[in-house]
Amino acid sequence: MKKFLIKQIKYERGSYAIISVIMIPIFLLIAALAVDMSILFAARSELLKASDIAAIEVSKYLDLEQTQITGDVVVRSGYANYAIDWVLYNFNNKFGGR
Known part of the structure; x- marks a missing residue:
């Protein structure tokens, strides 16, 4: 495996292919986490708004x-x-x- 990687890195096209194979899943993971976090923050703000409205109304x-x-x-x-x-x-x- 090590010889294969060294051989691929010597040629420019092969090195880009290896980098893309490694980096694409990382970028997809980061994008998925960003979407999850935005959903969580939106849900949290809606619950905070609802609890504030309830507190004001009941008070x-x-x-x-x-x-x-x-x-x-x-x-x-x-x-x-x-x-x-x-x-x-x-x-x-x-x-x-x-």
Whole structure:
């Protein structure tokens, strides 16, 4: 094998063929990784957008101005059912979660 490689490298055409055989799979691997990473970043940004929207929407109905902080989530009066329904509807439809 070593003699074959040395013989091929002496001739210009053979060296290009060997380099291309080695480099093409490497470039294809790099391209596949780049596509995978772009898909992951796009999915991550969509989930972040959705969670931010959910946090903003639900925070409208939370009583954030409590006199004593007990650690419990207190929903403003009259909005409990709407806030729960909103979260269940949006997350069940968009993400399949509960």
